[in-house]
Amino acid sequence: MLGTILSYSAQTGEGVISGADGQRYTFHRNDWRSEAEPVNGRKVDFVGVDGVAQQIYAVAAPPMEKNKLVACLLAFFLGTFGIHKFYLGYNTAGIIMLLVFLFGFILLGIPSVIIGLIAFIEAILYIVKSDEEFEAVYVRGNRAWF
Known part of the structure; x- marks a missing residue:
């Protein structure tokens, strides 16, 4: 059991x-x-x-904890490429961000700017949360967006 x-x-x-x-x-x-x-x-x-x-x-060791500072820095500097999503284990969300950014230039760059804004907002959300709240929401809670 x-x-x-x-x-x-x-x-x-x-x-x-x-x-x-x-x-x-x-x-x-x-x-x-x-x-x-x-x-x-x-x-x-x-x-x-x-x-x-x-x-x-x-039973299996607890999952590796993700560092909120690393996630914040990745979101701030490389967020338009979705790198912070890949770091947190949300590969689908990371691919979506990457593709929207890359193909966004076809539509005058507006989607790319929106993805950049989303990444900036997520960087702020990551850093203002306590370590426990970050772990509960984004690591264990499987919340990929905001």
Whole structure:
């Protein structure tokens, strides 16, 4: 069963896991089978028996965090090419920005200017958000635009 470590005390070696079934399971460090240390918020796979988690394995490492300053600088300097979208993992949005910018010159450059303005606004939005809010909205929240 999959779950998430809600709390873990390194001093006592005991903790609580919230299972995918909505139940909570206690566990002891002796039942931990992965090299990675048990920490709060870590996703785990385990066998639940009578409210006790056994044979606990850490699931894939958390996703790599994206730096909001890097995203802001990319949006500010290379945003018209959609580079900040590629950095954040929004490949479709990046391709759209790139194509609109490149083919925008056919229409007197107006679409290219609009894409540049969008990138500038996104750079400002990235930098004014707190790190936690940026992570929640643009990294975990899958919000590609504004």
